Amino acid sequence: MNESLIEEQLNSTSIYEGRIVNLRLDDVKLPDNNKAKREIVEHAGGVAVIPYLFEDKEVILVRQFRNPIEKVLLELPAGLLEINEDPKSCARRELEEETGYRTEDLQQIGSFYTSPGFCNEEIHLYLAQDLSKYSQKTDGDEFIELVKMPLKKIKQKLYTPEISDAKTVIGLQYLLNHLQQNNID
Structure with missing residues (x-):
């Protein structure tokens, strides 16, 4: 680690504590000994799942309204980590809740x-x-439409306004690279 880049936290003030995020204001000492303020959003983190139907060469996506940007987005199933929850357990839970599918073949591919x-x-x-269909169990405040999208269509829509969510772009790009490297697509 390059020590000449590290900022030293001098003080931290909690501004807001919410269900999804907390906000704090930090006073820091910069590497050149000057001082600055940093606005920090604390977030428990989350998971995103790429549900891939190998036989059909399709990915299961979810379409839902996102209030902060006032748009309906096409996304990978995803969700928030609960307190002390293992990310793999969260991924299994979110996959079933949002899509109604389960799997024993769940591999972490990055963070x-x-x-x-x-x-x-x-x-x-x-x-x-290796997905198996069960029943979708969305949260009471989630309204989700399932979309099975063929890889060919994903390749056409990736990086267009229809697929503009960062976790989805990263996840789908990973899948396409993985399939190409293993000569599967």
Whole structure:
């Protein structure tokens, strides 16, 4: 680690504590000894799942309204980690709740920070294969439409306004790369 880049936290003040995020204001000492303030959004993190139907060469996506941007988005199934929840358990839960599918073949393929300039949210990404259909069990405040999308269509729509959610773009790009590297597509 390059010590010349580290900021030292001098003080931290809690501004807001919510169900999904907390907000704090930190006073920091910069590497050049000047001082600055940092607005930090604390987030428990989450998971995103790539449900891939190998035989049909389709991915199960969810379409839902996102209030902060006032748009309906097409996304990978995803959800928040509960307190002390294992990310793999969360991935299994979210897969079943949002899509109605279960799997024993759930592989973690990576993790990433969504906006590390101001937020500590980390998303754990899972590939789900060998899916079995059960019943969808969405939360009471979730209204979701399932969309099975063929890989060919995903390749056409990736990076278009229809698929513009970061976790979905990252997850689908991973899947396409994985399939290509293993000569599966």
